[in-house]
Amino acid sequence: MGKTSFLYLIIYSTFTAGLFCQNLQLKIKGHTAVETTTIDSLNYIKNHNNYLSIKSEVDSLQKNLYKVGYIENELKYINKLNDSVYSAEIHLRKKYSSISIYYDKSLISPKLLNSVSKKVFDHYFTIPFSELENTLNFINAKISEKGYPFSKLYLLNIEVDGKSNLKANLIVDSTNQKRVISDIIIKGYDKFPRSYLKHYLKIKTNQTFNLNVIKIKTEQLNNLKFASEIKSPEVLFSNDSTTLYLYLQKTKSNSFDGFLGFGTNEDTNKLQFDGYLNLNLTNNLNYGESFKLLYKSDENDQKTFETNLSLPYLFQSPIGLDFALRIFKRDSSFTTVNQNAKIHYQINAKHKIYSGISSTQSSNLLNEITTSTILDYKTTYYTFAYQFLKNQSFNLLFPINSQLYFESNFGKRNQSNQQEKQSLLSLDAFKIFKLDIKNSIYLRVNGAALNSNTYFENELIRFGGINSIRGFEENSIYATLLGVLNTEYRFQLNNSIYIHSITDLAYFENNISSTEEKLFGVGFGFGILTKTGLLKFNYANGKTENTPFKLSNSKIHLSLLANF
Known part of the structure; x- marks a missing residue:
């Protein structure tokens, strides 16, 4: 009994599927x-499951014919030829290839029309009929951008004008009051700094x-480091107001960065350690x-001890202030104290310019030793x-896509009542070139030049280490002119791990020692995004132009960037 019921079920399913899933064919022909x-040529759908689908396809085909210029096309019939074939006949009649549209210059500017038509005249413009829908949508969008979001466009008095041309009047219905933002309400982060x-x-x-x-x-x-958008903005329209709602949230913006480096001292053959601590506090007072x-x-x-303070948008203006203090001491040779104050102007989200004054004072600590190079x-x-900054906040491993900072300094040096003109130029720029979703190339260019008639050792530019040319001791190289190229090939295993190569090149000059030298650094590294922060490991080996690579010259750098 069970087998018989199962057989009936199979037979019933087979025949009902055939009844309700018919394969109907549609054939459409013209008058000729x-x-x-x-x-x-319009590639209409020929196979359908039911008559309603056939009727919908015929209606869709007629609309497409209207769009290409057959505005007089007419459906003559839809007939059933047999159980599986339907036939339809549409007379296309005349095709209109263009349309001349008369407009009101007080509502639509000819400059706007020049972007959609090559034939614009004082009172009308002409376009191919097939472009009519897109053109009207474009014009309407531009009118909406001027504060009329409810504007409507339509054609009136459509007439035949010549053999294949139409003419019509363009009516702009924007009688509603022009909309301006009357209020901005922030949801989620009420204390967001309004100046931003x-x-x-x-x-x-x-x-x-x-x-x-x-x-x-x-x-x-x-x-921004301290805020992000939760969802797209919304608008509330009323008769006399337009209220904009922004949905924001405060994000972790403080960071702690540090690294530990170790290598073998060439003189003592002992293991030596070096490192730094870098603390950044951002928007803790909700001021930015x-x-x-x-x-x-x-x-x-x-x-090295350094502090920087940045105060953006003072008194709700686009002007901000930057203050910095930097103290550098080299063993018992000298100390240098640098202070600077700058005014910055935020042009937009990516561009910023600075202007200010910088003061430097250096002291020779070698009281019992006379030297002509440390004074x-x-x-x-x-x-x-000038600063350019482009972020990519969606990528937690590489949140900055490209950056450029150029600084020029012009002034005088005073030493024993003698003055000498000097200039100091510096450039720091990098960019990530994305090859595909996992592969990318990182390029960084860093350069500086000190121009003067005479030089002191304690005023030279110092470089070397993880933040310049890797494989060398931190700040171990002194130069009057330098250029560094850092390159990395990066392979991202997933959203939290990547590995990379290290290939660094550098050229520097030291006018005190009459040195011109090329430096090279090679190695590898990786980065891991942990719960604590971004952990980086770099292994690099450095050498000068005329010396071979030595394993004992290798440097290992560990750093951890934690946000809180």
């Missing part, structure tokens, strides 16, 4: 063979409302301010700088 060829809306995003009240532009601008919030504290001690008995001096520089 030429019209049939035109219809076939006006000067960073360029969004403010009484501004012409354009939702598409607002969405593009608010996406830049994700480039940032504070940086750096302390570094390396194997050359060199110590007491004071310098005063006037500073001009």
